[in-house]
Amino acid sequence: MKNETTPSVPLIDISELIRKGSGQSEVARQIGSACREYGFFYIAGHGISTALQEQLEALSHDFFNRPESEKMRIRMELGGRAWRGYFPLGDELTSGKPDLKEGIYFGEELPEEDERVQAKIPLHGANLFPEAPDSMRQVVLEYIRRLTELGHHLMRGIALSLDLDEHYFSDRYTADPLVLFRIFHYPSREAHAGLDAPWGVGEHTDYGVLTILKQDHIGGLQVKTQDQWIEAPYIPNTFVCNIGDMLDRMTGGRYRSTPHRVLNRTSSGRFSFPFFFDPNFSVRVEPIDLEHLGPLPEKHQDRWDGADVHAFEGSYGDYILHKVSKVFPQLKRAVD
Template sequence: MPIDRLPIIDLTPLREQAVDGPDLRRAVQDIRQACLAHGFFYVTGHGLPDALTSRLDTLSRTFFAQPDEAKLRRPMSAGGRAWRGYFRAGGELTSGRPDWKEGLYLGTELPADHPLVRAGTPLHGPNLWPDAPDGLRETVLAYLEAAAAVCAIVLRGIALSLDLPADYFEQRYTREPLLLFRIFNYPSRPAPEAVAWGVGEHTDYGLLTLLYQDDTGGLEVHTPDGWVDAPPVPGTFVCNLGDMLDRMTRGLYRSTPHRVRLNVSGRDRISFPLFYDPNFFATPAPIEGLDAAADDRATRWDGASVHEFSGTYGDYLLRKVGKVFPELGAAVLR
């Protein structure tokens, strides 16, 4: 597999749960090679309706086109421990520096009387739905369900690529996954002088990210041969591995740094990342039988090693998200 290109993998045999055969083996082998190379790949044959994605794109643009005062009726400061709501461009930090994007933080919709919500469990609760446009709530929830199903399919392929049972991750971590969903808008208006990136260099925290990006472009991936573009490919989604999968595979499958360039296209850029993470209370552990990973802190973007982590996934995640919105983290994630 050329290291400077991200492969396109057909999920059809995995989605249809085909019996062992050449098509299934090819899909599993393609996933393994992509995860060994750089942990980024496109997926097709995913079964997520184009019409649903297109409708969410349209509704998202309508939301972001509103004046700031309308968008700020549902700020993240009102989301409390559920960590939901809207933030302005420049309001989110990556490695301590502001990104030039605005967004809506969303997730699994839980009612106020749900036991986890009543217990004050961070990152669990109702979403803060904007007043407009009409249909956004229903479309987001339908998209979230469909996209989570795609992530489950990919994780089955990853398990098979490691010679594990197809339901390995589901049985241990994702029977009730933590779903964190974002709608991001990268404004076409010029960024402040102090802002250098749409999103700065980072790795994702959890198991798997499924990303829709519109036709604007801007995503870059740090492969062993340097930074390469991950341009939009019609009908596909980008998948990338997170730090917890890196940890579970002892560094065999790597979470790879990526970033987004400033948007100078003249048109706002929309993206939908879904972070498909272990259950909040799960304790991630290395997969037995894999060689121990070397200490990789010297080569990581943040100078940290995910292989030293211990405790629940929630413990780990709360330490991370508090750095993205420091003031909010200090106020609600005590």
């Protein structure tokens, strides 16, 4: 039973932000409070249709219920520098340990003639879609399009929450964002019974500025706040948002990139749909002058991995390639 003093991730209705209504400043205030206190918040009033979400879930169940041999026809090794496609259970690492999940990586669909593809910029290119279910391509690309729009709205809200011009991030970092989308399937508790590391995903932070996560009804997400882990359960027709390392760096730690993890304790498979709305691959990520907000917060506890995002210098591409090459070390040669 939950203790009354246990903190919980706040839920914010962002409908006024979406329509640029008179209440968007209050939405921005709530976003700022959540980013300082938790680094996480739920959103309602986001405008993403339930029909699209239900289609995405149904197609995902269809695909992951298929034989491994069929899923491997779009394996990540075939995606090359674009880093797209399917990976089987245990192939993705967190802090050097295999995650108990399988999944598909997607991104912005780019044709061969796109200048970024021609320039061989990593993480840019065409997606790998399965032959069946045959409608997955259409639904995934529509979902990416709609979540990209939502990402722009939320970054306006984050800018306003910092008393910046609403276009601050789009002018400098996200006019042409790096958008990455994943579908993850976590097996039932029976599938990891007796294993030493039963985490679907171990403790980690996200890399960029903003993650927009669709959970299914199973739940299992846990967020580290202060010195305790709290549940971030499924709430119908909401998304869970969290900020990443680059926004932590930009804000000098005012907005925290919070560690989180996943454990499926049920006898059913769990699905999650994280969408990453990140800075342009080539842009250099710099701290923002936020002296108008007062002194920097006290330093939070050291990260589990010993990293310091505030010591990083370079482009977002430098940062994400370093991180992703640890997640899939066998694919690193594709971008070397």
